[in-house]
Amino acid sequence: MKLSVHGRQAYAYTGGKPFDPSLPCVVFLHGALHDHSVWTLLARWCAHHGYGVLAPDLPGHMRSEGPALESVEAMADWALALLDAAQVKQAALVGHSMGSLIALEAASRAPARVSRLVMVGTAYPMKVSPALLELSRNDPLAAIDLVTTLSYSTLAPKPGYPGPGAWVRGGGKALCRLVLARQGNALLYHQDFAACDAYRGALDAAARVTAPATLILGRRDQMTPPQAAAEIGTALKARIETVDAGHVLMAEAPDPTLAALRKALA
Numbered sequence: 469m470k471l472s473v474h475g476r477q478a479y480a481y482t483g484g485k486p487f488d489p490s491l492p493c494v495v496f497l498h499g500a501l502h503d504h505s506v507w508t509l510l511a512r513w514c515a516h517h518g519y520g521v522l523a524p525d526l527p528g529h530m531r532s533e534g535p536a537l538e539s540v541e542a543m544a545d546w547a548l549a550l551l552d553a554a555q556v557k558q559a560a561l562v563g564h565s566m567g568s569l570i571a572l573e574a575a576s577r578a579p580a581r582v583s584r585l586v587m588v589g590t591a592y593p594m595k596v597s598p599a600l601l602e603l604s605r606n607d608p609l610a611a612i613d614l615v616t617t618l619s620y621s622t623l624a625p626k627p628g629y630p631g632p633g634a635w636v637r638g639g640g641k642a643l644c645r646l647v648l649a650r651q652g653n654a655l656l657y658h659q660d661f662a663a664c665d666a667y668r669g670a671l672d673a674a675a676r677v678t679a680p681a682t683l684i685l686g687r688r689d690q691m692t693p694p695q696a697a698a699e700i701g702t703a704l705k706a707r708i709e710t711v712d713a714g715h716v717l718m719a720e721a722p723d724p725t726l727a728a729l730r731k732a733l734a
Contacts, residue, residue, distance in 0.1 A: 469522070471553040473546060479531035480504065480524040480550070483515025489555045491520035492583070494733065497547060498523075499565030499589070500660035501612070501644045503530035506564065509722050510729055519733075522559075524550055526567075534651050538659050540566070540667040544573035551581065560584035560679075560733055564718065565692065566664050569594060572700075576673035585681040585704070586732045588725070589689060589715050591696035596665040604658040611657055612644045621688035621714035625721070636719045674703035681706035682732035684717060684725060691715040707732070 469487050471478045480487075481504040494514045496507040504511075504523040515521040527546060528536025537543045547570055551559055560583050563571030568587035575582040604611040620637050648656055681704040685694040692715060701708055709728035713721035 471550065473527075473549045473553050476527065476533040478524055478527070478533065478550060478553070480522040480554070481507070481511060483511040483521035483523070485515040485521075487522065487554065488520050491518060493520045493522065493551075493554075493556045493559035495547065495551070495559045495561050496521070496523035497561065497563035497567030497570050498526065498529070499563075499567050500664065501529075501647050501657045502564070503643070503647055505643065506716070506718055507562075510562070510718060510726055513726055513730075514733075520556070522550065522554055522556070528651055528653060528656060530647050530650050534653065536653060536656055536659050537663075539663050540569045540573050541669070543570045543663070544577055547571070547574045548578050548581065557581065558583050560586065562586040562588065562729065563590075564588040565590065565715065566594070566660055569664065569667050569670065572670055572673050572677070573667075575679055576676040579676060579678040582677070582679045584733055585677060585679045586684065586729060587681070587697075587700075587706075588684045589686055589692050589717055590683060590700065591692035592670040592700040594664040594667065594692065596661045601658065601661055601665065604661050605655065608648055608654060608657045609645070612641055612648070615691070616641045616644070618690045619715040620720055621686070621690075622720070625713075636716075640716055640719060670700050671703050674700060677704060682709060682728070683707070684709045684711060684728045684732070686711055686713040686715055686717050686720075688713065689715045
C-alpha cells in the first residue's frame with residue numbers, strides 16, 4: 469500500500485489483505501536498517517484475524533521515499549502522520565528495537581490515538597557503543613556482520629517461520645545489506661544507531677502514555693538485554709513477556725513472539 473506522508477511516498481505492508489481503516493488497526497514499526505518484512509508472520513496473523521495492518525518502511529528505508537529521519541522524535545511524528553494518511557483514528561503501536569522507541573514517543577505525543585503499546589526487543593537508554601557508532605559510519609558492512617552476530621542467540625533455531633531450512637542469520641544479514649543499498653545512503657545504519665543513542669525522552673514520554681503497555685524481550689538478547697528494559701517497564705507499568713531468543717525475536721522465536729503479541733493485543 470502506498471501513501472503520501474509529509475508530501476513523500478511511503479510504503480506500508482498490509483499483511484496480505486486490503487487495508488480497511490474501519491477495523492482495529494495495528495501499526496508495526498521496524499528497527500535500524502530493517503524494513504516491513506521483519507513483521508511478515510505477525511502482520512499476516514493480525515490481517516487475517518480481524519485487524520487492519522500497516523507495517524511501513526520508515527523514510528529512506530527500502531520502499532519509502534527518503535531522506536531518512538535522524539531522530540526518534542521526527543520518526544514518531546512521521547508515524548502519526550502515517551495514521552492520518554491512512555485515515556486511522558486509533559491504533560495499537562508495535563515497535564522493535566529503534567521502532568519501540570518510535571512507538572513509545574508517538575504514544576506519548578497522541579495518547580488518545582494509541583490503544584496498545586507493544587515494545588519488542590527494547591531498552592532505555594538504548595545506548596550504542598562508540599565503537600559500533602564509528603564502525604557503522606566508516607564500514608557499515610562490517611557493522612552489519614557484527615550486529616548480526618550479536619542479534620541471534622543460536623546458529624540454528626528450531627524449525628518454524630518461514631520454514632525448515634531457512635537460514636535466519638543469513639537472511640537477517642542479507643536484509644540489512646539490501647536496505648543499505650536500496651537508496652544509496654551509506655550512512656543509514658549510522659543515522660539509525662545515532663538516533664537510538666541520542667534519544668533521552670523515554671521516561672518523560674512514559675508519563676504521558678495512557679495505553680496498556682507490554683514489553684516482549686529476548687531472554688538471551690545481547691543488543692538490548694532484558695535488564696536494560698527494567699526502568700522503562702516500571703515507568704510504563706508494563707506487562708513483561710520473555711521469549712527464549714536473542715534480539716531479533718520475530719525471526720528466531722516467531723511462534724512464542726506471536727503468542728506474546730496476541731496476548732498484548734487481546
